[in-house]
Amino acid sequence: MTVNPIQQVAIVGGTHGNEFTGAYLVKKFEQFPNLIKRSSFETLTLLANPKAFALGRRYIDCDLNRCFNKEKLSNPNPTALEENLAQAIEKILRPEGNSNVDFIIDLHSTTANMELTIIPVDKSPFNMRLAAYLCSINPLVHVYSWQQTGQESPFLRSICQLGCTIEVGSIAQGVLNATLFEQTEKLIYTILDYLDAYNQGQTNEISSTLTLYQCVEMIDYPKNQTGELQAMIHPQLQFRDYQPLNHGAPMFLTFDGQTITYSGKATVYPVFINEAAYYEKGIAMCLTEKQLHGLGAA
Amino acid sequence: MTVNPIQQVAIVGGTHGNEFTGAYLVKKFEQFPNLIKRSSFETLTLLANPKAFALGRRYIDCDLNRCFNKEKLSNPNPTALEENLAQAIEKILRPEGNSNVDFIIDLHSTTANMELTIIPVDKSPFNMRLAAYLCSINPLVHVYSWQQTGQESPFLRSICQLGCTIEVGSIAQGVLNATLFEQTEKLIYTILDYLDAYNQGQTNEISSTLTLYQCVEMIDYPKNQTGELQAMIHPQLQFRDYQPLNHGAPMFLTFDGQTITYSGKATVYPVFINEAAYYEKGIAMCLTEKQLHGLGAA
Secondary structure, three states: OOOOOOOEEEEEEOOOOOOHHHHHHHHHHHHOHHHHOEOOEEEEEEEOOHHHHHHOOOOOOOOHHHOOOHHHHOOOOOOOHHHHHHHHHHHHHOOOOOOOOOEEEEEEEOOOOOEEEEEEOOOOHHHHHHHHHHHHHOOOEEEEEOOOOOOOOOOHHHHOOEEEEEEEEOOOOOOOOHHHHHHHHHHHHHHHHHHHHHHOOOOOOOOOEEEEEEEEEEEOOOEOOOOOEOEEEOOOOOOOOOOOEOOOOEEEEEOOOOEEEOOOOOOEEEEOOOOHHHOOOOOOEEEEEEEEEEOOOO | OOOOOOOEEEEEEOOOOOOHHHHHHHHHHHHOHHHHOEOOEEEEEEEOOHHHHHHOOOOOOOOHHHOOOHHHHOOOOOOOHHHHHHHHHHHHHOOOOOOOOOEEEEEEEOOOOOEEEEEEOOOOHHHHHHHHHHHHHOOOEEEEEOOOOOOOOOOHHHHOOEEEEEEEEOOOOOOOOHHHHHHHHHHHHHHHHHHHHHHOOOOOOOOOEEEEEEEEEEEOOOEOOOOOEOEEEOOOOOOOOOOOEOOOOEEEEEOOOOEEEOOOOOOEEEEOOOOHHHOOOOOOEEEEEEEEEEOOOO
């Protein structure tokens, strides 16, 4: 591994204003900064979209977590509030003439039952080894990847080369769930301790492989010709994120009571099942392939 | 009982635009009107706030389900979209010179674990007997009352003297849950069948008492001097709607890990625990008293 010591870590919450877990964790860390202080690096906190958070809405004009691609970050005349915010956040985390944030943790929640999901910035050995370490100490942790290697990312986390999103659920939008709040908090401390140990040349023992859930297909809800929803997630699939879905198993239940089954041949592992914010994106779930990712020697 | 035969029933959904169960049930009934057709009365459907539904938001300007008090309904210059809507809905359900809707079913959902909650328009014998009947055939049904008798109501259901809100949960805002969708649908058919039987002079056998959960106090979240949230619903109380809460039992968990217990002497039965839409209203839960309500002879 050729990663230099980590000098600055950013913990970001409220990228989506109705995902309270991250927003209130950031507020807690601002009140009790010692909780996230480690001897070998600085830790910053950021409430990414305060206006959306104040209104309890995901966003004001557009999804902030889709504004971090090169095109939007370099747009000289951004109009949407979130496009402006993305450019401002980039300046905070990658200030000109100053040292950049090395490692990012972006805190999200989902109405899907994804427990503690780690979405690494990319599949670099450093990010993968950290993810494997987190899996090894907590069975609720799963590792998910949206993208194939090399694909451009519009997500806030992509502002750094190291780090991850933490996606916890199921939590309704606009509420706090104390159990998941505490689990997320503990996971953050584990990451900070890991980075601190790394800086001090200590390596944590991990297995040589990581189970990675790689997105292979996004599935929309059944809709009619005018684009209206015609079905719901089937009760037998609801809350079954990361469970195997085999050919012929129920996926949707139409409003008139018909079951629609999974027609694919390969076994897949759906995630983001019935995520509230993805209705408007036309995503009922993301089908993943379960991959064993080799980590190489430490 | 001195209630005349029911002539018109209204089923209302989407009073809150992010409560999808009711909105999509109304859409289903519009597509398949035979499902709600009964021989002895007419059934109307209404999607109450189409604009808020299209945006997946509870409301645009203000909470529509708090706009049905006399003051707002008689305001000659309503400005908020929902105040205008309330007046328009009143005209639909109580048209001048035409027969009014006799019975209303207003469909809501909650992030609290309230299963199938019936909130009758008032405690008239007719409404109470219907509620008791629904409880007798489905153990998931509970009956809740916000108000003491005689208090003015700002709720949409108050436009009629007969009827109820159906409040189902837990469901995250902005999603459909197929199991609760089907349970709600079945409950609506049961109500329609009951009304149809009533019109035909048939009485359903019910017990002589009804268990009613009467709101006695609304509890806000612990907040600091600037009004910021300082605690979450305690994990031991989360999702425990309608369960007894005794003196000394955990209610809240502060962000720094302190447990706040219930200090009241009387056993209460909290409902609307951690309802997302009530954060802005300053309601963490509603404490209820469990009452046995006598129904008298049929």
